[in-house]
Amino acid sequence: MTSSQRWLSTQSLNNTLLQVIDNPIPWSENHEFINSLKSQSKLAKWENADRKITSCSLNTLKSSADNVLNDGFSGIDLRRIGALGAIEREVAKKLQPKPGTRIALVTKIKDQSVKIAALEARNMTLTHFIRELQSIAENAILSSGSKVSVVRHKRNLAVVHAKLSACGENSLVVITELSNGE
Numbered sequence: 001m002t003s004s005q006r007w008l009s010t011q012s013l014n015n016t017l018l019q020v021i022d023n024p025i026p027w028s029e030n031h032e033f034i035n036s037l038k039s040q041s042k043l044a045k046w047e048n049a050d051r052k053i054t055s056c057s058l059n060t061l062k063s064s065a066d067n068v069l070n071d072g073f074s075g076i077d078l079r080r081i082g083a084l085g086a087i088e089r090e091v092a093k094k095l096q097p098k099p100g101t102r103i104a105l106v107t108k109i110k111d112q113s114v115k116i117a118a119l120e121a122r123n124m125t126l127t128h129f130i131r132e133l134q135s136i137a138e139n140a141i142l143s144s145g146s147k148v149s150v151v152r153h154k155r156n157l158a159v160v161h162a163k164l165s166a167c168g169e170n171s172l173v174v175i176t177e178l179s180n181g182e
Contacts, residue, residue: 009054010064016051017079024086037084125167132160
């Protein structure tokens with residue numbers, strides 16, 4: 001194979017991958033092509049006479065891509081992964097149940113159940129922190145107001161802030177710090 005043929009094949013492969021990323025629908029049924037996208041070496045071995053893409057070794061494709069393309073073989077590899085992802089998303093769309101069908105509603109119920117469970121867990125965590133803050137507030141009301149008790153209450157509040165941060169409730173920590181600083 002001549003260098004001009006290799007150059008044409010590499011450019012054509014690159015353009016094909018870009019087309020697949022932009023419009024994966026025509027490629028979603030081409031199982032041979034989908035299989036070739038699963039590894040670098042399979043992509044190098046894939047050929048398509050209509051697109052003037054010829055089979056070669058992985059090392060040949062790497063050196064050719066490095067010579068022909070600005071981003072080299074790493075660009076081809078990123079486009080390979082992007083094309084595979086685009087096709088997989090398109091196939092997943094086809095497999096989703098149609099809205100309004102029984103299967104779609106059952107799937108929606110399952111998704112909602114997962115979301116509800118996560119919200120219940122968050123609610124329990126926040127309830128625990130509210131009770132802890134109430135306890136700190138009661139102790140502060142009953143304390144003498146000495147510097148030692150003020151330091152102790154600030155330390156207890158800092159512990160609650162740390163726990164809130166660890167649970168991903170950073171927005172609540174900022175609000176309580178602002179109100180505490182006034």
